[in-house]
Amino acid sequence: MLSKPYNVVLLPSNDLVDKALNLSQKLKTFDVHFTLDNETIFPHVSVYMTQINEKGLEKTKSILSGIAQRTKVIDLKADKYNYENTCIDVEYTKNERIIELQIKVVEGLNPIRDGMRKKDEVRLLNATGEARNNLIKYGWINVGDLYAPHLTFTRFTDDHPEVLETLPPKEDFSGSYVSIGLFEMGDNGTCVKKIGAWELQGS
Numbered sequence: 001m002l003s004k005p006y007n008v009v010l011l012p013s014n015d016l017v018d019k020a021l022n023l024s025q026k027l028k029t030f031d032v033h034f035t036l037d038n039e040t041i042f043p044h045v046s047v048y049m050t051q052i053n054e055k056g057l058e059k060t061k062s063i064l065s066g067i068a069q070r071t072k073v074i075d076l077k078a079d080k081y082n083y084e085n086t087c088i089d090v091e092y093t094k095n096e097r098i099i100e101l102q103i104k105v106v107e108g109l110n111p112i113r114d115g116m117r118k119k120d121e122v123r124l125l126n127a128t129g130e131a132r133n134n135l136i137k138y139g140w141i142n143v144g145d146l147y148a149p150h151l152t153f154t155r156f157t158d159d160h161p162e163v164l165e166t167l168p169p170k171e172d173f174s175g176s177y178v179s180i181g182l183f184e185m186g187d188n189g190t191c192v193k194k195i196g197a198w199e200l201q202g203s
Contacts, residue, residue, distance in 0.1 A: 003053040004026045004119040005185040008064065008105050010074060010098070010177035011197060012151070019172055024153045027088065031157040032169055033188050042191040045076070045092065045177060048056035048105045049140050049185065053114040061196050063108040065181050067101070068198035074098055074177045078170040082150065083161055087188070089152040090173045098149055105180075106143055113139050117185075155188045 004033055010022065020043040024036035036043050076092040082125045092098075116124070116139035124135045142148060151173060156163075179199045183191035 003078060003114040005050055005119075006050055006052050006060070006195070007044070007046055007183050007185050007189075008048040008050070008109065008190055009042075009046050009074055009102075009183060009191060010149075011179045011181045012043055012045075013176045013178050016151075016173065017027040017176075019168075022040065022149060023168065027156075027163065028152045030100045030160050030163070033155040034186075034190055035154060036155070039069060040192060041180070041186075042183065043151060044181060044183070044191050045079045045098075046142070046189070047098075047137075047149075047180070048109060049100055049103050049117060049120075049189075050109055050113045051115050051117050051139065052109075052112070056112040056114060057195070059112055060109055060182065064105070064196070065198050066181045067104050067108065068069070069201055071101055071180070072097065072199050073200045073202060074101065076149065076174065076177060078173040079165055083164055086156040086159060087152055088154060088156070088163060088167075089150040089171055092151070093146065093158075099147075101180075102143065102147055106138055108140050115139070120123055152189065153158055168182060 028035045034041050073154035074097045079091045079093045082091050089135045134141050179197045181197040182195040184193040
């Protein structure tokens with residue numbers, strides 16, 4: 001049965017989308033692997049990356065729809081910019097709502113995941129401690145204490161740490177995340193094909 005890597009994500013409000021697209025477009029002046037456009041490469045905050053087969057996909061959509069109906073809009077506060085492995089992103093402070101959301105998503109989808117993504121199979125070979133435990137138990141490292149919500153703007157083909165000096169105030173990216181999305185994944189952690197999106201409830 002066909003199996004693919006998927007990303008369950010939080011999708012930003014329209015104003016945050018516009019800000020993310022503008023910054024990603026500006027960073028395009030450097031050589032980059034991708035640029036956000038909200039059509040083929042979508043701005044997002046990952047909640048759970050997992051492997052799902054065709055049978056599990058319909059159940060996944062049903063589970064996410066139900067979670068969205070019971071979850072309020074999530075406001076996130078930008079904590080800092082982060083530059084690592086030629087990726088530039090803004091990291092968010094974890095709050096109770098996003099922690100609870102990840103718990104609900106992982107509890108709902110982990111039982112129906114189809115193994116783990118190939119990249120995570122490779123990571124498992126050298127993983128230790130909590131990272132290894134998460135890979136074995138959930139198929140993804142960034143669960144629980146290791147979860148670090150962030151919005152990635154681009155990934156450079158070469159090293160450009162000087163970009164950090166040119167970014168707008170991090171506070172520009174504080175704001176509301178208004179729906180849960182399910183996407184097929186591309187290279188560099190990108191969301192490339194929207195399978196579905198479910199609006200969160202008013203705050």
